[in-house]
Each structure stands twice: as C-alpha cells, then as structure tokens.
Amino acid sequence: MTACRTTLGLLTVLGCAVLLTGSSCDGTQAITVGSKLFTESVILGEIATQLAVNAGADATHRRETGGSTVLWEALKTGQIDAYPEYTGTLRQEILSQLGLESDEELAAALARYGVAMSRPLGFSNTYVLGMRKARAAELGITRISDLTQHPALRFGFSNEFLERGDGWQQLRAHYGLPQEDVRGLDHNLAYQGLGSGALDLIDVYSTDPEIQYYDLAILEDDRSFFPDYDAIWLYRQALVETHPEAVAAWGRITGRISAETMQALNGRAKPPGDQPRVPESQVAADFLRDELQIESRVTTASTSQQILARTGEHLYLVFWSMLPAILTAIPLGVVAAKYRTTGQGILGVVGILQTIPSLALLVLLIKPLYDAGAALEGVLGSSFGLTRLGEPQAIVALFLYSLLPIVRNTAAGISGIAHSVRESAEALGLTRAARLLRVELPLASGVMLAGIKTAAVINVGFATLGALIGAGGYGQPILTGIRLADYSLVLQGAVPAAVLAVVVQGVFELLERVVVPRGLRLRRS
Amino acid sequence: MLSLENVAKQYGSLQAVHPLSLTIERGRTTVLIGPSGCGKSTLIRLMNGLIRPDHGRVTCDGTLVAPENLLALRRRIGYVIQEGGLFPHLTARSNVTLLARHVGWQGPKITSRVAELAELVHLDSDRLDQYPVQLSGGQRQRVSLMRALMLDPDVLLLDEPLGALDPMIRSYLQSDLRNIFQSLHKTVVLVTHDLNEAAFLGDHIVLLRSGEVVQQGSIDDLCDRPVDPFVREFINAQRSTLSNEVRE
Numbered sequence: 011m012t013a014c015r016t017t018l019g020l021l022t023v024l025g026c027a028v029l030l031t032g033s034s035c036d037g038t039q040a041i042t043v044g045s046k047l048f049t050e051s052v053i054l055g056e057i058a059t060q061l062a063v064n065a066g067a068d069a070t071h072r073r074e075t076g077g078s079t080v081l082w083e084a085l086k087t088g089q090i091d092a093y094p095e096y097t098g099t100l101r102q103e104i105l106s107q108l109g110l111e112s113d114e115e116l117a118a119a120l121a122r123y124g125v126a127m128s129r130p131l132g133f134s135n136t137y138v139l140g141m142r143k144a145r146a147a148e149l150g151i152t153r154i155s156d157l158t159q160h161p162a163l164r165f166g167f168s169n170e171f172l173e174r175g176d177g178w179q180q181l182r183a184h185y186g187l188p189q190e191d192v193r194g195l196d197h198n199l200a201y202q203g204l205g206s207g208a209l210d211l212i213d214v215y216s217t218d219p220e221i222q223y224y225d226l227a228i229l230e231d232d233r234s235f236f237p238d239y240d241a242i243w244l245y246r247q248a249l250v251e252t253h254p255e256a257v258a259a260w261g262r263i264t265g266r267i268s269a270e271t272m273q274a275l276n277g278r279a280k281p282p283g284d285q286p287r288v289p290e291s292q293v294a295a296d297f298l299r300d301e302l303q304i305e306s307r308v309t310t311a312s313t314s315q316q317i318l319a320r321t322g323e324h325l326y327l328v329f330w331s332m333l334p335a336i337l338t339a340i341p342l343g344v345v346a347a348k349y350r351t352t353g354q355g356i357l358g359v360v361g362i363l364q365t366i367p368s369l370a371l372l373v374l375l376i377k378p379l380y381d382a383g384a385a386l387e388g389v390l391g392s393s394f395g396l397t398r399l400g401e402p403q404a405i406v407a408l409f410l411y412s413l414l415p416i417v418r419n420t421a422a423g424i425s426g427i428a429h430s431v432r433e434s435a436e437a438l439g440l441t442r443a444a445r446l447l448r449v450e451l452p453l454a455s456g457v458m459l460a461g462i463k464t465a466a467v468i469n470v471g472f473a474t475l476g477a478l479i480g481a482g483g484y485g486q487p488i489l490t491g492i493r494l495a496d497y498s499l500v501l502q503g504a505v506p507a508a509v510l511a512v513v514v515q516g517v518f519e520l521l522e523r524v525v526v527p528r529g530l531r532l533r534r535s
Numbered sequence: 536m537l538s539l540e541n542v543a544k545q546y547g548s549l550q551a552v553h554p555l556s557l558t559i560e561r562g563r564t565t566v567l568i569g570p571s572g573c574g575k576s577t578l579i580r581l582m583n584g585l586i587r588p589d590h591g592r593v594t595c596d597g598t599l600v601a602p603e604n605l606l607a608l609r610r611r612i613g614y615v616i617q618e619g620g621l622f623p624h625l626t627a628r629s630n631v632t633l634l635a636r637h638v639g640w641q642g643p644k645i646t647s648r649v650a651e652l653a654e655l656v657h658l659d660s661d662r663l664d665q666y667p668v669q670l671s672g673g674q675r676q677r678v679s680l681m682r683a684l685m686l687d688p689d690v691l692l693l694d695e696p697l698g699a700l701d702p703m704i705r706s707y708l709q710s711d712l713r714n715i716f717q718s719l720h721k722t723v724v725l726v727t728h729d730l731n732e733a734a735f736l737g738d739h740i741v742l743l744r745s746g747e748v749v750q751q752g753s754i755d756d757l758c759d760r761p762v763d764p765f766v767r768e769f770i771n772a773q774r775s776t777l778s779n780e781v782r783e
C-alpha cells in the first residue's frame with residue numbers, strides 16, 4: 011500500500027516537473043518559419059524570420075525542422091508558415107510526378123496546395139564543376155564543353171554525384187566527355203587533391219564557401235545540363251491576407267542574394283578554414299544590416315542555458331511517450347498472456363512497429379496527427395497540441411517504439427508465474443480482477459519493471475531523433491554539430507543523453523525496491 | 536456433501552478419469568489413494584471446478600459446480616496442494632487473510648481468526664510476518680492450511696499436503712491434521728500416496744487405478760476383502776510400513 015502511494019507520488023512529482031519544463035503554447039497569430047538540416051537553409055530561415063520581425067510580425071524560427079519532405083508536409087498543413095526552398099527540389103523531388111517545366115507551372119501547382127512561392131532570391135544551389143583558377147586559365151577552360159578537348163584530365167567526384175541517376179553518367183553522355191580517370195572520394199579529400207594538384211576537377215555545390223576559400227573557377231554549364239535549383243521563399247498563401255507586411259518584407263530581399271553572397275554567408279557560419287564560427291542568426295543580422303540597413307537584435311543563449319532547455323525538451327518527449335506507453339502496454343501484455351492467439355497477434359503487431367524506420371514514421375505521422383488535432387479542435391474546442399509540428403510526431407513514434415519491451419515482459423512475467431500459485435489464487439475464490447491485481451501483477455512486477463526500464467533507456471536514446479522533425483531535445487545539438495562538423499556541439503547532446511540514460515536506469519533500480527514486493531527480493535539464506 | 540455423477544475427463548487421447556460416480560459424505564475424511572498418474576489430483580480439481588468434466592456433473596451440497604457458481608463455492612471449499620501454493624510476494628499473514636480482506640472482513644475479526652487458526656495448526660505467531668521463502672516446508676503447509684480454513688469452509692480439499700516433507704515433520708503434521716479434522720468435523724478429501732497416512736487420517740478410502748475406482752471402503756475392507764489382485768498387490772506393497780496401531 012505504502013509502496014503504491016510512494017510510486018504515485020514520485021510519478022506525480024516527475025510529471026509536474028516535466029510539464030513545467032515542457033514547451034510553450036503556440037499563439038495562433040505568430041508566423042513560424044522552418045528550415046532544413048543544413049547551414050544555408052538555417053541562415054535563410056534566420057533571414058526570413060528577422061525580415062518578418064522587422065516588418066512588425068510576430069515570427070519565430072524553428073531551425074533545422076527536418077528534411078524537405080517534413081517541411082513540405084508541415085507547410086501544407088500549416089504547422090509552419092514559410093521556409094526557404096529550391097525550385098529544383100520542388101520540381102525533381104517533391105512534385106516530380108507532375109512533370110512541371112516552367113516556374114509558372116510550378117507556381118500554379120503550388121497554389122493548389124495553398125502555397126505561394128516568391129521570386130528567386132538570386133542564387134541557384136546546384137552541382138557545378140570547379141577547377142583551380144590557375145589551372146583552368148592555363149588550359150583555357152571556361153565552359154564544360156571545353157573539357158572535351160582535354161581527355162587526360164583527372165576528375166574526383168563525391169560518391170553521391172557519381173552514383174545519382176542525374177549525376178556523372180548523364181553529364182558525361184550529355185557533353186560527350188572523354189575522361190577516363192574519374193574517382194569517387196570524400197569531399198574534403200577532393201579539395202585537398204585539387205590543392206595538391208592530384209586532381210584537376212571536382213564537383214561542388216554552387217554556394218559552397220570552399221569555392222572562395224580554394225579560389226576555384228566554376229565552369230559554365232553551357233549546354234544546360236544541371237537543372238535550376240533557384241532559391242525561393244515558400245509560404246502559405248493565407249499569409250498574403252493575414253501577414254501582408256511579412257510577405258512584403260520577404261519580397262525586399264528577392265534577387266539580392268547572389269551565389270557569391272551566399273558562399274560568403276555560408277563561409278561565416280561554417281568556415282572552411284580556421285576562422286571562428288559565427289552563429290547563423292548573427293550572419294543573417296549582419297547581412298540584413300549591410301544589405302537593407304535593417305537592425306535586428308540577436309541574442310544567443312549560454313551553453314548551460316541551452317543544455318537546460320534541451321534537457322527540458324528531451325524529458326518532455328520521454329515522459330509523455332513513456333507514460334502512455336506503460337499504460338497501454340501493460341494491459342496489452344496481460345491480454346497477450348491470457349489469450350494465446352490474440353497475444354500472438356499483439357506481439358506481432360508491436361514487433362512490426364519496431365521495424366518501421368524512424369524517419370519514415372515521423373513523416374508518416376505528420377498528416378494523421380494534424381487531422382486528428384483539427385478534428386478534436388472541432389469537437390472539443392482544443393487540438394491538444396496535436397496540430398503542432400515536432401513534439402506530437404516524436405512522442406507518438408517514441409510511444410510506438412516503447413511498447414514492445416513492456417508488452418513482452420508483462421506477458422512473460424505473467425506467464426512465468428508458477429502453476430501452483432496461479433491455481434491457488436483461483437481455488438481461493440478470488441475474482442479475476444483480484445487475482446490479476448493482488449497476485450499476478452505483483453508477482454510479475456519485477457519482470458515488468460525490467461521491461462519498462464529497457465523501454466525507457468531505449469526511449470532516451472531514440473528521443474534524440476525528435477530533432478529530425480524539430481521536436482528539440484538532445485538530438486538538436488547533435489544534428490547541428492554534425493552539420494557544422496563541430497564535435498564539441500555533438501558532445502553537448504550526446505553526453506547529456508548518455509547521462510540521462512544512466513540516470514533513468516538508476517531511477518528504475520530504485521523504483522524496483524519500492525515496487526517489487528519484498529517477498530520476491532528475499533533470497534533464502 | 537460432494538457428489539460426482541458419471542464424471543469423465545480426457546486430456547488429448549489420455550482418459551485421465553473414466554466415467555465414474557463418487558459420493559463424499561459430509562463430516563467424514565475421504566482419502567483418494569492410488570499409483571502416480573491415476574487421476575487423484577484431477578478428481579480434486581473437478582471438485583472445486585479448477586477443471587470442467589467432459590461428461591457428467593459435480594455438485595457440492597446440491598449446487599452444481601459450474602462457472603456461474605464457482606466464486607461462491609470456492610469460498611466454501613478450502614484447497615491445499617503439495618507445495619502449498621503460497622503467494623511468494625505476501626507474508627504468511629497476508630496469504631492467510633487475502634481472501635477475508637477481499638470479501639470485506641473487518642480488522643478485529645481477521646486478527647482474532649488468525650490467532651485462533653495459528654493455535655489450531657500450531658504455528659508460532661512470530662512466523663506470521665515472514666515471507667514464504669523464510670519458512671520451512673512444514674511451516675509453509677501450516678500456513679497453507681490456515682489460508683484454506685480462514686473463511687471456515689464446509690469442505691477441505693488436500694492434495695498431498697504432506698508430500699514434500701521429511702518423515703519426522705510429516706508424522707507431527709499427520710497427528711496435528713487428525714486432531715484438526717476431528718475437532719472441526721469438516722468434510723475432508725485428502726489425496727495421498729501413502730497407505731499408512733490414508734489409514735491414519737481417513738474414515739473412507741477410495742482406491743483408484745488409471746482413472747477408475749477399484750475399491751472403496753474402510754482400511755479393513757481393503758486389507759481383508761480386496762476385490763481384485765491389484766488391491767492386494769497395492770496393499771502388500773505397503774503392508775510392511777502399515778503400523779500395528781492401525782491394524783489393531
């Protein structure tokens with residue numbers, strides 16, 4: 011009895027703590043700007059946000075919200091209001107089945123989703139071929155078609171460019187390139203190879219800061235092989251009505267960011283050499299000040315503040331996925347133990363859930379959760395936060411992944427009870443419910459708790475994936491760290507996550523003393 | 536008190552109990568005896584509805600042993616098995632009082648009943664707050680008996696209650712059991728392998744073989760008037776240990 015009460019007390023305290031640190035509510039009038047998981051997109055997201063704020067709108071930036079699919083889904087449902095995109099990505103990936111040719115066709119297709127696109131920002135982010143300026147001048151090469159005259163040139167390409175359907179093979183066929191010495195290698199090695207003269211030509215993105223750093227000449231795509239990847243703003247059509255000032259502000263910068271400018275901005279946020287890194291928000295603010303004489307205040311949280319905030323977000327994800335998982339999995343485990351065929355079905359389904367790749371699951375959940383939230387809003391007047399992007403998807407995914415160990419251990423714990431004990435409980439004349447609550451569950455508690463512990467520890471690790479969809483947590487610094495190749499930042503996420511896993515383990519070991527009946531912990535001496 | 540009419544039970548292709556009828560008289564101790572696997576435990580489990588017969592009917596005091604009556608019936612039928620079947624997560628006292636608390640008995644009533652039973656089964660009261668793993672085999676069986684007797688049932692079903700005990704303890708408990716049976720006047724069904732124990736504790740002995748009743752009656756009936764060679768063989772195998780006290 012006291013054990014039960016203590017446990018409940020602990021859970022309540024934990025629950026309150028987590029609730030308090032949980033994320034804030036979303037005001038309906040605010041604009042949410044999203045960005046992808048790479049530096050350029052984050053800078054552009056900052057620019058869009060600061061422009062909107064400067065124009066008087068209430069705008070926030072959910073940085074590194076996810077990949078293209080996540081952002082597109084979120085924009086369609088209105089979970090975010092705007093994000094920087096590339097026409098090529100829309101044409102070749104997101105809306106590829108529509109076979110869109112011109113920008114007009116693209117804009118018309120977007121309108122059908124309630125989405126508008128701005129005029130191009132100025133630069134195109136696409137594959138280009140680069141050579142050292144001196145070498146290119148020496149050979150008189152300025153265009154890709156010039157390469158046909160120099161069959162002995164040595165090419166070094168990123169593996170991605172070598173392998174993609176629209177990569178090297180197509181390029182070679184398109185221009186009839188004769189070169190035989192073509193190797194796949196890591197990007198950093200490619201730059202070094204170029205520097206040392208071991209390579210003559212490599213592939214780069216047109217906005218890579220390395221182009222300036224290594225002083226590369228970019229060859230003109232004179233037979234238009236590479237599709238346009240013009241940067242644009244994508245935003246919800248509705249903003250034209252609700253936030254015309256923001257849309258107008260975004261229009262002020264279109265056509266003003268050249269590839270060279272973008273290279274420079276990228277280079278400040280993620281320097282190719284040893285220069286200090288400048289936060290994306292500062293890069294954006296400096297750019298807007300120089301370009302449009304706009305002043306925006308940039309505040310950066312201290313490391314400890316950031317870790318604290320991440321801890322809050324992480325615990326929020328873990329707690330709100332674990333609690334429902336426990337409450338769902340235990341009854342499922344009981345059913346699985348009592349009814350053999352149903353049980354096999356339950357374990358099968360819960361096992362299959364485990365095999366769904368996490369990124370796919372996160373993306374698949376965006377629409378249904380949004381719809382569920384909208385439906386709840388209609389019926390009950392509140393969406394319970396389900397229409398948000400990030401936390402709901404991460405929590406549901408974590409919830410689904412946490413079921414298996416708990417269901418399995420609950421079923422095993424109950425099935426493992428000695429026949430004589432089970433029979434005695436039945437013969438005593440206890441009701442089914444009393445048998446379950448007073449005999450079977452307490453006897454299975456040790457095994458069940460072990461299952462919950464496993465689930466919780468895995469959950470803490472898995473919750474880092476929440477950052478893939480903008481749910482924050484320790485995954486955020488890990489993602490940013492990987493993006494910026496900054497290992498101290500990766501550690502800022504990885505170390506607390508590992509510590510939290512150990513703490514969770516410890517908490518459960520303590521809980522075991524409270525929950526598992528003393529009679530089961532005694533060993534015959 | 537208990538009556539089995541044409542009751543049969545089959546496990547797969549194995550006929551554990553052949554159609555048989557058996558009456559357990561009120562206030563007497565009936566012993567089921569027979570070789571291992573002959574269906575003794577199966578019969579006991581049919582009596583408190585732990586298993587359902589394929590054919591026939593089991594009644595207790597006129598009430599059909601069927602799912603809708605089981606809870607009420609089982610509270611009037613105490614059940615003790617070989618290893619005691621005590622709940623390892625509960626203290627001896629909680630084991631004994633679990634059902635009483637479940638049916639809403641009040642504290643003082645429970646306390647006095649536990650004290651009374653502890654005295655009856657000769658269990659030190661300081662043992663009551665120990666967990667099953669902390670008790671000896673004999674103590675566990677005493678607790679198990681207390682649990683079965685807690686609600687003062689009309690019937691007591693004991694399936695080899697002394698089977699796992701060493702001879703000394705076993706003989707103490709045998710005499711304790713006899714005193715308890717005699718003082719309580721309950722209807723008792725006891726399963727044992729041991730003819731000596733059957734003779735010592737039972738008023739009426741039922742000898743089983745392969746799911747069938749071979750002979751029933753007093754120990755003298757079985758010893759002096761065996762109905763077939765199997766009975767004689769079964770008696771002879773254990774005669775050397777049959778105490779003189781009983782034979783006289």
Ligand SMILES: Nc1ncnc2c1ncn2[C@@H]1O[C@H](COP(=O)(O)OP(=O)(O)OP(=O)(O)O)[C@@H](O)[C@H]1O
Nearest residue numbers: 546547549551570571572573574575576577578728
């Ligand atoms: N649940 C079951 N499933 C299959 N067969 C069973 C089951 N329970 C009992 N049996 C079989 O039924 C027969 C009678 O079993 P029962 O337990 O009644 O024997 P017993 O007389 O109590 O034996 P013992 O003296 O060894 O306890 C045995 O052959 C046993 O193997």
Ligand SMILES: [Mg+2]
Nearest residue numbers: 575576577694
């Ligand atoms: Mg048996």
